[in-house]
Amino acid sequence: MADENEKLSVVRNDGQQFSIWPAERPLPLGWHEAGITGTRAECLAHVDQVWTDIKPQNTGTPVNNVLHRVVEREAADCPDAVAVTAGEASLSYGELNARANGLARRLTDRGVGVETRVAVAVPRSIEFVVAVLAVLKAGGAYVPLDPEYPAERRAFMLADSGATVVVGSTAELDLPAGVDFVALGDGTDAANLDVEVDPGNLAYIIYTSGSTGVPKGVAITHADVLDLVQADPRLGVGRGEVVAHLAPTAFDASTFEIWCALGRGGRVAALSPQQVSVSELGDALRATRPDWMFITSGLFHLLVDHDVDMFASVGVLLTGGDVLSPQHVQAAAKVIRNTVYACYGPTETTVFATLHAVDPDADYERMPLGGGLQNKIVRVLNAELDQLPVGEVGEIHLGGAGLARCYHRRPGLTAERFLPDPYSEVPGARMYRTGDLGRLLPNGEVEFVGRADRQVKIRGYRVELGEVEVALNAHPSVSAAAVLVVGDNEVDKRMVAYAAPAGTAILTATGLRSWMAERLPAYLAPSNYLLLDKLPLDQNGKVNRKALPPPWKSRCDMGLDEPVAPQTDTERLVAQVIADVLSLDEVSMDDSFFALGGDSLRSIRALESLRAVGIKLTARQFIGQETIGGLAKTIESITDDRVGDMR
Template structure:
């Protein structure tokens, strides 16, 4: 990247190759010239509304090419963008807007109707990027390496999301390392799968646009289904792509053609449990990094399964980033010893928006740097450095959880559960089924003479929490296990068991051969001892990735090919068994 900051680098690519493909999704194909012109027009309008250095611009748009146009418009205006995922509950979006205090929010007519009213004007993107491009402000305006590029909100332990302020210097370091590490050129075709509010989306876009490559947005059906995703990656001739760890692990188990265009599969955001099989046509690269350190802190290629049985590492620090493994007094521990992973160097973000005390606690003076004002970010993650310099990730120091790539503060869920009058006390933990699938489990102590229904608890939580923070299973306990000092003993929380899992209806045993076999398949997938015909697959802890496995096992067991949509429309054993029987009957009639 020959230009100092990302917006100027993207603008330079537009001047160098205006007709080159920049972005494509299901609805649009956008060249670098069109991207640049529309972003410059939008930037001019944003500047008129007060956008500028360290001023925030909210972007309330779906995961799409239009989102990138809006984000680049904010950067061209010299401002920072704040992704607002409109799938979040209205209360959460309202808090984020009040806390961020954007000068303006860019949206469209459909999504703007979901936004709460406030002091900020709402600018419709299809209107805002019209007009005379030649009158646009200079690209990047007065941005510098120390000014903000974006703010992303993550889960907060107090029940409030916290906004992480990331600078242009942080972002530029990520982009430059990415270009060098993976040899990105204008010929590359990158995938985009992550939701806008997840910091991996930053990584999926800017390194490629700054190098003249193209970014391709996967449709929602493909990004959730490993088989479809593989086919989409091949069809779109993707050469470099990021896939969250749980999906990546299933992609690795699929067959790949030797001539696949994909050369690098990036993964991260959760623990990688196994090495890739030998013979894959691409390199698997595992990555680690908190939002507070600009997406990626460490990275490393993972050798094939025959290289050893140990769990894959998270690699080594990226360019200009320092990783220190320390004890509780910030003193380095010896190689091989366990300590807290702390991050220094060019990736360390400015801090948390409007949270000076929390910023001071987590972003501390860097005792290992001679640079004045250098800071160290305390991740709260446990790790150890191996003799070859690689780092082994060992989980959290505190109670923070990670499920399918999302970082979750359990206290935020507990606060929402405890507000329900049917709940006296609650706790949240992650249950690992032993096959690498991690599920969020809520443990509730019901109020006297009350039996909380999981559907009602789930609906209550959905009013304040995003979908990824909704527990997969609710387990009833008489009391919560406590440690000697009176804190909830999460290590003593039991694994979900059929007898204790809350249900909306009593268990009804399977009655037909199809129901019986289907119930066994569901029980095996969900690691439970028994499943009734009225049990909802998703209320028992199922999700889309497990759903694809269920559909595959149905195909093997009954010889019928049901779409994943059938499971969403018919999530109980009884209803899905009826769909299987209909499919079997149709196959017999067709053969007659």
């Protein structure tokens, strides 16, 4: 369905979900004409006008089979079993249930009911688990709101989600008018609530990057999450087993970490919300010994490079989010206590859609995405939505259980991405167009080939380059801008922004970096900025991205002040390490590591490079320094001998 001028029809199923379909093709089972035919743009515009909301669908499952009821049953059966830990702190299932009930009653007092959206502005912690469980008990749907996000981003998410209540540990969030703040804390009544929630009701909305500059809220139901928790034995967390909680709360992997644990009587082990070094994470894993853990591919590769033996403390490891190196995955599979899975799944299909159990001795050319989870369907289709034979490249479409209800308040986009499933025997079934290209393998699994659009993965986060470009082009002194991704692998991959000034305006990399930091979360901000007099254009007058110059390797091309040279052995060593990590020829003592293009993964590489020469720093010590010279002084203050003597 790639032809913009193809004649399409607006169709709907019995659940009043709308989509688009080729006008000349027979309608799939359970789908009906909505009376509108036209181009893609015309059909989607019509859907935007008529489809204002999506009602909960009757799932046909018992009403008590919702997330919080499952946790309540665990609390009744095993009240003293540990439910969640963070460092030395812990809550039993009975304590977790009681605290969540108390907070839930305070939420209902503020008007929270079935499908009320409630933002949860709490970092990864025991308190976050209490808060989201309380929201569900009150009947609401939680919206994870990272307190570190820029105020503009937080305001958009609150307005778009329709959240009228924010749960947090501090009221210093600069909330818009009409939004109530509820502080974390216990209530007076610890008994379970009797709010009736259907499995088809919303559990949460998580926001992902949007190609038009507008983030998309992915609406997931209780039934979607419970299918992930209960259906596939490969994700069958055992009662009492420990699931590491490392993902950011606004990242959908936290769904697996929290609900696959609590939904089966396991234990959520919330790791430090602060960035940690390889050695600190290794120490945490050796102390916690998680039975289950998910790690994004970029961080996973770094950990394998520097301390693969830490995975001997892990039972089942799931890793994905970008292309995986077979060598790294197999190295971990050789030391893991149980199994390493390569995993794949967009947020729109509730965390995971496929798994591949890694064979440490197999001969992999590429790491497969794997086969579909129980109740999930994976198909590779061509532009005409025909199924392709083994080996032919097409777009990956995902169907079956776990498909999001919609993009919140984005009916046209929902209709465009969630299509009728012509191969399903379930009336009105849908499938999700992932935008990922892949091919079927002879064993029925799927292999990733690339993207059909400009979506990329950076450090495990899904990034629409169009959204970054929209924010950059909004700067009043920018006449044209483009964003590219450079780097050969997940660790080296970074976003580079190209910008040209408007008229006689003067642009600086520092000014653009500040502009973007005020509007986008850190993971969406380019690492580097390259300023040009003008951007190259193609014959149609559009930015010719292929003609953009490669990003510099020399600091002098970055438009910075004259460098301050290192003077001591410590400063010279630190400067060389930072320059190597950032692929630059030199750095200045008054440079900021992050302003030069550093990020969380590169900071870990820098820490390990320093550790290799005997300098041991925590991640907090590294990140807390504003300049490279300040970092060198910190090292000298905590090191008995100067670096020159150490070497």
